[in-house]
Amino acid sequence: MLTYNKPTTVDEAVILLQQPQHAARALAGGTDLLVELRSGRLAAQGIVDLKRIPELRALRAEQDGFRIGAAVSGAELGEHATLKAMWPGVVEAANLIGSTQIQGRASLGGNLCNASPAADSVPALIAAGARCTVAGPGGRREVPVESIVTGPGKTSLVSGEFVVDFVLPAQAARGGDAYLRFIPRTEMDIAVVGVAVNLTLDAAGVCTTARVAVGAVAPTARLVDAAGAALVGTTVDETALNALMAAVRAACAPINDKRGTIEFRTHVAGVLAGRAAKIALDRARSRA
């Protein structure tokens, strides 16, 4: 028997998720969880549906950025004009997941906690410097997004913990982000490689900060410090882009599988990094 609970408060959800007899799984949009349950890959005894908790469905601009509930759907993100204007890369990444129908359900919280190395929104959130609020038996803590996933299907969350919301900082005045993924088709597919770039420029057009994150090329999405460093202090010219591409490729540790080869993923990660950096650069310049 599968139990289904729909708590309306964070505290209630924490209690339900801890009950051992339920061996419960948290459900946000359900676009991964329900598929895994139906296919038999996952055997959960309980579902704790987090969508009824108001905090998890709220999306609001705050003084220094945005607070996005973990169960806010991709479609809602895509329709939020100011969020999209400030963090187009994050929103585009979230909107690449699945199809129009899936977008009505798919969430940032689910995309992160499903812990797939290929999750589209995760590299974009990491590059953006997003943090998330984790609630659990020990109260609340705020941690960087990159600290959640520890391996394919594995997270650092302990029993009873779940992600409540994400905090995106305000984008810098001369900042821009972008996310690109590679799939052989045009939609309805899973990233073979994903790369996010978030950079800021000074008045002279010199890059002052840069965060680069990659997906689907390692057991988890990775922040590649060396790739960001390759852009800082440059005008993001060809030399800097080549250094960026090399740094990204050096950080790749992919596998051969049905979706791509090690050589292909490593090469294309560099290509996408260069292309994403150019888009981010254009966005940073046009915002200035």
Added chain:
Amino acid sequence: MGRYPAGSPGWRDKVTGQANYGADFSLPGMITGRVLRSPHAHARIVSIDTTEAGKLAGVRAVVTAADFPDLPSEVVAGGESPVNYRYISCNAIARDKVLYEGHAVAAVAAISAGVAEQALKLIRVEYEVLPHVIDVRDAMRDDAPLLHDNLYTEGVDPKPTKPSNIAKRTEFLLGDPAAGFAESEIILERSYTTQPVHQGYIEPHACVASVAADGMTTVWSSSQGQFMVREFCAKLLKIADSDIRVLPAEIGGGFGGKTTVYLEPLAIALSRKSGRPVKMVMSREEVFKASGPTSGGVLQVKLGARRDGTLVAAECELAYQAGAFPGSPAIPGCMTAFACYDIPNARTVGYDVVSNRPKCAAYRAPGAPMAAFAVESALDELALELGMDPVELRLKNAAKEGTRALYGPKMPVIGFVETLEAARAHAHYNTPLKANQGRGIASGFWFNIGGQSSAAVHINEDGTAEVVTGNPDIGGSRASMAIMAAEVLGIDYAKVKPLIGDTASVGYCFLTGGSRVTFATGKAVVEAANDVVQQLRARAAKIWKCEVDEVIWKDGVAHPAQGQTDTRTQLSLAEIAASAARTGGPISGKASLNVGGAGPGFGTHLCDVEVDPETGRVTVLRYTVIQDVGRAIHPGYVEGQMQGGAAQGIGWALNEEYVYDDQGRLQNSGFLDYRMPVASDLPMIDAVLVEVPNPAHPFGVRGVGEVPIVPPLAAVANAVARASGVRVNDLPISPPRLLAALMK
């Protein structure tokens, strides 16, 4: 042809979800069947113990191969090509050995799917795992693991003394290829491989079977032939044809893949044992692991030509993967390889090879697309080497009426040249390309077939009519049946209702395949409608008290023949129908025929692609299908066939493949990772209908459903080669493969 609406009869049901497909049928007391499948690619079944499963509460029946007759291995006529019922039986449920991952081992029927699945876990199968072989080249090696201990290569002299995975060698020869190559001024030799690809029908296999206490068996199923299902089940279970009635469901795609049985014999056996109706539906994973793809192939092509482009000699050797049991379309591959061209000296050699993969099934123009990929790719290279326009090269060598085909006959009236001329004149062919873009052209041939068909036309009291045939409608054929009947009767299309009868309510019809229905069953419809017209004239003569030949039928109305003193009024079909009881009873016509004279089909495709040189990603920018369709009865459906074939061929060329791990287990048994194109991957495909009527059909019909999947593999590959400067001769041209070639 008269006026008719764009959609088919029943389209409203389809778009609103009300149409009843295979899985939609239910009966009181019905229970659910599930299949236990092999986790191994190749293993001997040491024992199967179903005791515990049988004891589980809610389980009503368990069957294994022991519940089915142990049939002899013999090849008999049936299906779309000769069949061996032992192979079909052993494929439906494994006997002694499992030959691929997903091979059915046992089946359970229970009061719910959950109980049935629980029961499957209680069945204990002891396997002796054997070495397996997936690749066709590996399977042909002398030291390859053997799938069948008693399989000896047919068609080689002397008869082999050792068993082999090569089931058959076939050769076709015309003229003297060695002499032809000796006189050639340019010789081009290339090797190619293609991957097995699944038909990808959206509807998984599904059926309900119910065996009554007196043994009368009724099956509701989604297939390409209710008579095929009856015939196969009767043979597999040794029951009389008259003791099985098969009712066709609406079908959600077949493309050749539903020309055999998988679940039906199991459902019948489970129903017989349980006394309950049993429903069985495959999951998508089961469809990929246990139902037929078409073969992958390994092909070598050699072309010899003069400097002016005249082809003098050609050879093609191909080895096709049959999957677990013999029966790949290697022979049609050999027959179609050079059928587009007039080549005086040619030879093709084909090998039918078994390996530890699901048994292949028919897929649109079985065997032809792989051969065309090789030949049309080689021709493109020849055109480049000769500095010739690829359309001109094909025109110079095109088969015409009277051309001797390698496989024997002379071509009848065909329209291949017309498709090439239409391609050359098309705006697509003359549009400039940009950097990283390329244009490919390729042609293709398919025989099309006729065969046995029946039709009945019933006239109702109100002047409407029913047209009953026995062919499931996989491509809009119902609309064509109604249009042709309406045309002969001279009444409005809206007054003709086309229906698909079950095996007890219409005369025998060979299955829906070989692009035969609008041609052959259509001819039966025309004859049945003509039968009705004869009866209508007789009734009018009776009313008018004159001879039948004094009545002519025109535009749905009986008229006095010319020269008769005209005191008589005209009689409409509706008027004659209303008084039928007084003039001799119901008016009903029928025809049962074995139709010959199918018109061969030819197509030429144009494809523009753009290659991303940094990632190897291919985008199809523009695609045009040009085909001789004989005469299009319902042009919208004909275009749909052409577009659909092209879409499937593009997927075959670019991304579709089966990925196995080193244990021979399929890694991508779902649409997420078995990458068929989605709608946004394709441009709107332009369809150009060339009409060279087939003289053997009253309306000039040729089959159209299979030709359009023949050219796309090479059309795409040629476009990629011309866009990137790199030729990939191994399908699919997936981004990793193309990028690796680009970076060499």
